[in-house]
Amino acid sequence: MGLLTEGTALSWEETKKQADHVRKHGIQQFIYQYHKCKDLEKECLYWGDEVEYMLVKLDKANKQCRLVLKAKEVLKKLQKRELECPNDHxxxxxxxxxxxxxxxxxxxPYGGLMAHFNMVEANMKLRREEIQKLLAYDEVPLSLTAFPRIGCENFTSPALKPTPEKGYSHSLFFPDGAINQGHPRFHTLTRNIRERRGKKVAINIPIYKDKNTKVPFKEDLSQYGDDGTSQSAALTDHVYLDAMGFGMGASCLQVTFQACNINEGRQLYDQLAPLCPILLALSAASPIYRGYLTDIDNRWTVIAQSVDDRTDEELGLKELKENKFRIKKSRYDSIDSYLSPQGQCYNDIDLVYDQDLYDDLRKGDVDDLLAKHMSHLFIRDPVSLFSEKINQIDEEEMDHFENIQSTNWQTMRFKPPPPNSPIGWRVEFRPMEVQLSDFENAAYVTFIVLLTRVILTYKLNLIIPISKVDENMKTAFKRDAVLNEKFYFRKDFFTESWPPSGEYCDKKKCDKIEDEYELMTVDEIFNGKGESPGLLGVIKHYITEVECDVDTQCTVLQYLKLISKRASGELQTTSKWMRNFVTSHPDYKQDSRVSESIVYDLLEKCDKISKYELEVPELLIPPKSKSAEAIPEAISAAYKLIDDKKNSIIANGH
Structure with a gap:
């Protein structure tokens, strides 16, 4: 979660008056911290994962599922050991x-040893057990991306009624009592995003059209107390949602890395950005919303719409008068520019940024690429501000910077060191959907972390034009994108494309980048195509070159096997598995509706999967003991190519 400042939350009108102040001082805070830490060097890679869990009540007698509203109570107990033993939790x-x-x-955080990959799944299992001990006998912690009946009648325990005419969200479906009750940030974000926008958020998701789905599909929202506002915002053949909770109330899996220095952080930020849409599609786990089967596979567009606070002027629907910029994306979306010199040629979309703040950054001796990135983030208003934090000492604090930074929820996040902290420059990888089991979550985390090491070790180049990354994001939402779609990806990621020198790249080189990428399947990207060993082939070769004990190697190879089989389609994504479960359920009427009984049966299986009590061969590889597993001979020929490329890179002095 983002900045969790305590204090008295300001209304939107009060926050709006301070917006320029927050932006101006936020940039100054960044400039001070940048110069303090720009030469900071960290010898050890540190990294860690974030898993979000939902508290779910499984009422076996009535075959009902409910979301349990007691996070404040549970969290207080979970944090007890951390508070009592700050150095040992x-x-x-x-x-x-x-x-x-x-x-x-x-x-x-985990460190640079390969053996740390043997700890990831065990720690995730421990976390799940810690929550479970604090829940009732019929309550479970599920690592579930989206609760299938969120927004349906009585989806919470205790049951709460929405208040469409008052409160924070004004939702027809999502009660304010389901918003976090332990910190004012969350209610404030909900209210201020709605008020800044000038109306409720409107989320429209295409319905999955089955044999008996109503044509055209259009709900009568007056039955929920709509005054006509929501009905006008709801699109035909779409499921309509109207609150921040539908997006931010979904769960995800994130990974944060500490780079050795700022330049390595910028390099990792750029290199991982093209992987964001592809990992989003590969981890797809959320096809059901508000009790309907939809025609998307993951949460990203739902969250993007749920926090979209752009006004009609910023959307281009009205002439700019009250606002300064036309803004192309929601606050929650893909990145808009690369940060390293290597990525500069590939910044091929017009970047909207605040010229005054950019000038301040350049006067503060921040380079062009980083100055544009920061002044682009700072075209946004603060949407959560506390009266006690308006006046700050810019040389010592970072709250104004974090206020804007942490409410730009993008696929990647570049994070400067916190003030007075031993922490270095970090990069956050944010697109992945959370998986049902700790094994799956550990597999995705391990893949991403190993990929960062391979990128740095072999000097890989995965960068493609930002415009193509945007196109890939739109492709990633589609149903069964892993199997049926192709994504733009670099043809030869062993070929470096660093600018020869200086801050700006070679114009002649920039004109030739269209030959560097092509459309590929996810299977080709991960498992290889022609002479290319694919990302997994390179990672497996890396494992043979580093010091790695047999147990760790076996564990890692099992994780990579899962990723490989998901990429090839041999194993289903969670979304595909859920969709198939619903459509084959005896209670399903082929009308796109997912009833309470279906959801109960689905989540009962999800719970068993999370506890390793159920084998699902179409979704997961069977559990396996830690015996040594030989690396397939099929990739041995690709190893020679890797070695040749690596030796060439070294010979050229990179």
Whole structure:
């Protein structure tokens, strides 16, 4: 979760008056911290994961599922050991947007040893057990991306009624009591985003059209107390949602890395950005919203719409008068520019940024690429501000900077060191959907972390034009994108494309980048195509070159096997598995409706999967003991190519 400042929350009108102040001082805070830390060097890679859990009540007698609204109570107990033993706690717990959610991370970050990959799944299992001990016998912590009946009648325990005419969200479906009750940030964000926008958020998701789905599909929203406002915002053949909770009340899986220095952080930020849409599609886990089967596979567009606070002027629907910029994306979306010199040629979309703040950054001796990135983030208003934090000492504090930074919820986040902290420059990888089991979550985390090491070790180049990354994001939402769609990806990621020198790249090189990428399947990207070993082939080769014990190697190879089989389609994504479960359920009427009985049966299976009590061969590889597993001979030929490329890179002095 983002900045969790305590204090007295300001109304939107009060916050709006301070917006320029927050932006101006936020940039100054960044400039001070940048110069303090720009030469900071960290010898060891540190990294960690974030898993968000939902508290779910499984009422077996009535075959009902409910989201349990007691995160405040549970979180207080979870944080007890952290408070009592700040240097010795296996897990760290933080609040999330909804009162049915908690976020868990390892108590200490993992380091550079390969053996640490053997700890990831065990720590995730421990976290799940810690929550379970604090729940009732019929309550479970599920790492579930989206609760299938969120927004349906009585979806919470205790049951609460929405208040469409008052409160924070004015939702027809999502009660304010389901928003986190332990910190004012969450209610404030909900209210201020709605008020800044000038109307409720409107989320429209295409309906999955089955044999008996109503054509055209259009709900009568007056039955929920609509005054006509929501009906006018709802699109035909779409499921309509109207609150921040539908997006921010979903769960995800994130990974944060500490780079050795700022330049390495910028390099990792750029290199991982093209992977964001592809990992979003590969981890797809949320096809059901408000009791309807939809025609998307993941949460991203739902969250993007749920926090979209752009006014009609910023959307281009009205002439700019009250606002300064036309803004192309929601606050929650893909990145808009690369940060390293290597990525500069590929910044091929017009970047909207605040010229005055950009000038301040340049006067503060921040380079062009980083200055544009920051002044682009700072075209946004603060949407949560506390009266006690208006006046700050810019040389010592970072709250104004974090206020804007932490409410730009993008696929990647570049994070400067906190003030007076031993922490270095960090990069956050944010697109992935959370998986049902700790094994799956550990597999995705391990893949991303190993990929960062491979990128740095072999000097890989995965960068493609930002415009193509945007196109890939739109592709990633589609149903069964892993199997049926192609994504733009670099043809030869062993070929470096660094500018020869200086801050600006070679114009002649920039003109030739269209030959560097092509459309590929996810299977080709991960498992290889022609002479290319694919990302997994390179990672497996890396494992043979580093010091790695047999147990760790076996564990890692099992994780990579899962990723490989998901990429090839041999194993289903969670979304596909859920969709198939619904459509084959005896209670399903082929009308796109997912009834309470279907959801109960689905989540009962999800619970068993999370506890390793159920084998689902179409979704997961079977559990396996830690015996050595030989690396397939099929990739041995690709190893020679890798070695040749690597030796060439070294010979050329990179």
């Amino acid at each position: 296996p897990s760290t717990w933080r609040p999330e947007y909804a009162e049915y959610m908690v976020e868990g991370t390892p108590g200490k």
